Amino acid sequence: MIYEGRQLQAAVASICPDIESRVAQFRDPADERALWWELSVCVLSSQVPFNLAIAAAEAIDKLGVLYCSQQRENVGEAIHCILRTHLNVGGRERLYRFPSVRAVQLERIHASVLANADSLKALLAGFETANHARRWLVANAHGLGPKQASMFLRNVALTYDLAIIDRHVLDYMSLTGLQSNAGSAVSSLKHYLPLEDVLRVHAEDLKCPVGILDWAIWIVMRIAKQQKGYAQ
Structure with a gap:
């Protein structure tokens, strides 16, 4: 099966609430x-x-x-x-x-x-x-x-308001049209923050924290890549 951008987005949106519910149980501060x-x-x-x-x-x-x-x-x-x-x-x-x-x-x-x-x-x-x-x-x-x-x-459960932007997230951003050319992994805040801002707006549309969104993206994209099931 080949997943298009809208299908990837729908899959991500469907699991965000479950992830948010699960992490809410583990917010005790680390020693x-x-x-x-x-x-x-x-x-x-x-x-x-x-x-x-x-x-x-x-x-x-x-x-x-x-x-x-x-x-x-x-x-x-x-x-x-x-x-x-x-x-x-x-x-x-x-x-x-x-x-x-x-x-x-x-x-x-x-x-x-x-x-x-x-x-x-x-x-x-x-x-x-x-x-x-x-x-x-x-x-x-x-x-x-x-x-x-x-x-x-x-x-360490300090925040879910920051994004972890890895290769899976960058690919998702390209495939869904969030970023026309997300490029490769970014190592500086100067280039990281604009991508995070785009994801944060997307997270607001899906009504979840951006740190939950990137987690859901990681799960969906990992499965899609294992199945080689996303449109290039």
């Missing part, structure tokens, strides 16, 4: 440990399989080096040692692809957070809006672009 776990996953999942990023984040979490505010020295060295060891991923031993780069990025994020607040939780609580929090993360959390920062803020 410090959970915040650092989610943030490390967002950094570690860039250009590697997600299950490998999860395994790496779990190993770092067990060490406690990020969520322990007293730990201010040798953070990068400790993380680097973990990322250089074999990780258990689905019963198989795997090596993480970018141990040095990600260790430095997480070390810098940790230092930036503690230079501005007593904890990551306190830092996030101090922002007036989720958009302000995202801007800070993009500017100060090395390794996080606007998509990853938006994902982090949604995963």
